[in-house]
Amino acid sequence: EPEVTQTPSHQVTQMGQEVILRCVPISNHLYFYWYRQILGQKVEFLVSFYNNEISEKSEIFDDQFSVERPDGSNFTLKIRSTKLEDSAMYFCASSEAEPRYGYTFGSGTRLTVV
């Protein structure tokens, strides 16, 4: 069964450093997303990406964050100047059609900012 693949599974970074989280969505999917889940809290929407541009973003997704699809297969989330409160699980997801039919999530990247 097709999977969304995320790397690395765990990333530790120093506060103030930049990190790039990587995702390989399912190949025929057209919509891509990043969500995050702070430990013990809800899964929260960050951003959606369609047709090579951001289609929606939440209030969390401020200038510290950016997304890119550098080639036909990868989808990345960059966090500049990380803060302690950025520590969370970051999930990439993709969908073939519009989001109301649900997403396929990756296993996540656990980001720890120290």
Add this chain to the structure above:
Amino acid sequence: QKEVEQDPGPLSVPEGAIVSLNCTYSNSAFQYFMWYRQYSRKGPELLMYTYSSGNKEDGRFTAQVDKSSKYISLFIRDSQPSDSATYLCALTVGNNDMRFGAGTRLTVKP
């Protein structure tokens, strides 16, 4: 009132029991309703999605939506230890911003 409310549990049942998981919501604009299952340290896995009020069945799982009461449910029949996970409801108005419940942690004991 929170936009999506879900009792976090934990909920513990014996194997074979019927499990009922519920969410309430406040925004009547939500049109699409999903249930995800999340195992520890894994991403959410889509179980079911529904659009209209009523029931939708898939094997041992039944999703129920009552838009008039702003209430959605997931029933699991003949629960198995492998069903032990956190169950998340997720709602959207039809755009990309899906709102998740807090998740209910379920344990099915052999």
